[in-house]
Amino acid sequence: MNADRWNRFVKVSRDDILVVIEAVTQTCGLLLEQTDDPSFQVPEQVRRDLETVYDSSRELYRFIREVLESPERYIHDEAEDESEDSLKSLRHDLRNRLNLIHGPCQFMLMEELPQESRGQKEFQQTFLSDVTNIRDYANQAVNLLNELSGMEGELGDIRSRDSLRDDVSNTQSELKLTEPVRIREKPVEPARVLVVDDNELNRKMLARFMEHMGHLSEFASDGHEALEKIQATDFDLVLLDILMPRMNGIEVLHELNNQGLLRHLPVLVLSGLDSSDEIIQCIELGAEDFLSRPINLTLLKARVNACLEKKRLREREFSQFFPREIARQVALRxxxxxxxxxxxxxxxxxxxxxxxxxxxxxxxxxxxxxxxxxxxxxxxxxxxxxxxxxxxxxxxxxxxxxxxxxxxxxxxxxxxxxxxxxxxxxxxxxxxxxxxxxxxxxxxxxxxxxxxxxxxxxxxxxxxxxxxxxxxxxxxxxxxxxxxxxxxxxxxxxxxxxxxxxxxxxxxxxxxxxxxxxxxxxxxxxxxxxNDWTELSERYEQALVAFESREFRQAASMLGNLLVHHPSDGPSLLLMSRAVNELINDSTEEDFDPVWPLSGK
Amino acid sequence: MANILIVEDDETNVKLLQRLLTMKGYQFSVATNQKDAVEAARREMPDLILMDIQMPEEPGGKVSATAGIEAIRELKSDQQTSSVPIIATSAHDLPEQRNRFKEAGCDDIQSKPYTDFNELLETIERNLKGTSAP
Missing domain, CATH: 3.30.70.1230 (Nucleotide cyclase, GGDEF domain)
Structure with missing residues (x-):
């Protein structure tokens, strides 16, 4: 293909195709996680199908990444090379690989899951809608490839190009993500996680996984928003994408570093870029760790847990003296x-x-x-x-x-x-x-x-x-x-x-x-x-007012009555003795000070 | 029950098709290259062939983008096998590529990925009944 077509291919692949394929990987990974729980029964065949989809989507992702990294193999002058257009063979390879996602999905959608156990019915719904989503993501990838080839109505025996385009934009704007079924009996202490990614689908997938792990997540869609949120809220962890518009992940790390915020806030960098220069730069700037896309959920889970564990240890030190919420903040700063x-x-x-x-x-x-x-x-x-x-x-x-x-x-x-x-x-x-x-x-x-x-x-x-x-x-x-x-x-x-x-x-x-x-x-x-507090307090306060207005006799008689019912009320006894004292001393207005001097420390 | 010859070099794709066809009660055999495909067709006289296009020309051979087209030509020009319906199954699905499959003589085309199993099954049924697509 020529350089123009190549550039378009690169753009569509980066912006869209890789994203939907990663969504396949992650939706599938999440389902696999859930099927690890013995209370959700899934036939062995379904598990194998899930594994096939998971592996195929990861393999496909790597394949596209390799293609993107070797433009020299694909850019030629088209006049030179008419018969064996490289875009055609690329397209063939991609479509062929997508079959390994579509096929197992369709089999899974035919399966009846057993429904006896509690929670199983709920899981069945999650399962069906997730698998449907995976199939839709794969369809979207097919559609994107078609658009790239400039195919007019070629999939027309299925749908027209316009409806395809609607489909693509629909799936992107309102993702039908289902709530994950919670499989942990006792969720770990929930952490607040900030997910920073410019792609909505990526954000939702990550947030969903964090929720699945029992954490709370918030979003930022670019670097500026991320910085604002980090300054406003104390997060326990940040998942940070590198390639973003306006302000990229590396710039965010720079800024956090300058503000001294990175010392106690773990940042996990997630990116498709895995040139070692980038990784080194991120780690040097203070990122805790690095994960490359497509994200392996098991690895992500392990890294997230490691980050949070380290942080919790620090917090535990402080929680001897500070309540948990404050210990969190003190551990941060x-x-x-x-x-x-x-x-x-x-x-x-x-x-x-x-x-x-x-x-x-x-x-x-x-x-x-x-x-x-x-x-x-x-x-x-x-x-x-x-x-x-x-x-x-x-x-x-x-x-x-x-x-x-x-x-x-x-x-x-x-x-x-x-x-x-x-x-x-x-x-x-x-x-x-x-x-x-x-x-x-x-x-x-x-x-x-x-x-x-x-x-x-x-x-x-x-x-x-x-x-x-x-x-x-x-x-x-x-x-x-x-x-x-x-x-x-x-x-x-x-x-x-x-x-x-x-x-x-x-x-x-x-x-x-x-x-x-x-x-x-x-x-x-x-x-x-x-007991009887209202009565006691009102009568005491009346006596106190009488005492302070030098009505000592009245005060003493009120307290006398009060003490009949509350003989052991210390303050009443004390006030009584003071009123009696004033009576004995017959103190004048000048002598009398309603303020009690307290000796001692 | 109808016997179907699956010609496909990718193992996982073969498994997918096997599962689907078994589920629907078809019998099948498998060939993974052009040479084996033609031989198996002559030997077994299947009721229908699902023909991948890009595959090796012979066992262990180099992958060719047109091996399936050659196989279709061979089978369609042989009196013994010319009446066996062939469905080209390929991830090559651009208009000019599809035209080349048709010129070679295939009866129908199902492009990969199989986004809809029902459609694939309908195409198989239709060709088994001898009424190829318009």
Missing amino acids: PEMLDEGREADVSVLFCDIRSFSRISEKLEPEKVVRWIRDVMEVLSECVLDHQGVLVDYIGDELVAMWGAPTEQPDHTKLACRAALAMVERLPAISRKWHPELGMPTQVGIGVNSGKAHVGNTGTARRRKYGPLGNTVNLASRVQGASRYLQSSLLVTGATFDQLDPNEFSSRRLCTVKVNNIEESVVLHEIVSLET
């Missing part, structure tokens, strides 16, 4: 922990009560087990509510919300975690009661505000956490919980950001703590299931 910055956070301190007393009574080994047991539960509550475990200091746990990643609802999350601690404590208290001879109790303080977050340890021994007044105050509030005989106290700064309908609470008092100038409102939060 660990340097985010070193960058000190100001952030809006909620800080929680939780203290295990009576630690010193119990330490005196119990053997150290038991004390350690007890503390570890309790800390385990407390830590779970933190991580389950997307909090960061900042530190354990003896009998105290410190947690934070709002950093390293922004959490607009950090106050809510912190309070939920704190409540979960309170609610899970009775079980562990019952477990340890025989050993300790006393209940296990905690005191929790939560405060919200600005803090400096970053590495608060040293370069040698990193410790990620918050620093500043917000933190100090949270610690003091925790200390106040003991004095106020409450399990869970939050400051006004935290409380004001909560949805009052979500939590049962009461305003306890306004306090002033050592070394902190401003007075702080404290609220108590209790489990929604607490």
